[in-house]
Amino acid sequence: MYYDTQTNNHGMRYDPIKAIVGPRPIAWIGSVSPEGVYNLAPYSFFNLVSDDPPMIMFSSGGRKDTQRNIEESGEFTVSLVVSSLIENMNLSSAAVVADVDEFVLAGLTPVTGVQVKAPRVGESPVALECRLWKTVPLRPPQGKSEPFWTALIASIVGVHIDEAYIRDGRLDTAALQPVARLGYMDYTRVSSESLFTLNRPAVDLKTGAVRVEDQPWDGRYP
Secondary structure, eight states: OOOOTTTTOOOSSSOOHHHHSOOEEOEEEEEEOTTSOEEEEEESSEEEEEETTEEEEEEEESOOHHHHHHHHHSEEEEEOOBGGGHHHHHHHTSOOOTTOOHHHHTTOOEEEOSSOSSEEETTOSEEEEEEEEEEEEOOOOTTOSSOOEEEEEEEEEEEEEOGGGEETTEEOHHHHOBEEEOSTTOEEEOOTTTOOOOOOOEEOTTTOOEEOOOSOOOSOOO
16 A cells, blocks of 8 residues: 555554554653653653764654753653553653642652753663753644644763663663554563664675674674
8 A cells, every 4th residue: 555644545544654663762751840840751752863972852742841841951861661660651641730740640769860950760770861952843734834843852961770781791671671662552672582683794895795794793883
């Protein structure tokens, strides 16, 4: 099948776009309002966009509490959603009023950052401290004059890692069991059964031959 996104004539019961582009990592974003109220919310339009300097991007539909807090303070945290925290993450997604602390709502411990005042999730084994770099209003939806989505780009200024998940000088992703968003109401998780390693091909500059070496990764990206 083929369909035009301008008309969305896919003929399916639900729009398949989110199911096609996935799994998507989840930014579990902690922020604090000018009044000092903590906020916590998950966003799945999120990813790392640069490693030097380390930068991330997420986008928000509508100017929600998270976006307002970040624009006011210029900072936030991103905590990793892992398998043991799925229900807490889901509770924190509730569309409650601005003076409700989602850390309390979801039964989680807020921990103030080292370089930022925004709280991270104390129960999460990995968290990032971030400072806002730029906001980018995205193109308005079809037939609208004002944008609904805004992309927020930020620098990662600090990283928290539970050392129990550092093994042989590497972060053990399978042991963390991070959760990712799919389409509809579907999610998935990384596990030792689903994780696999694939070396990148090496190119012989003299002959142009391409080969994939069957040996442990040397820590470099060709």
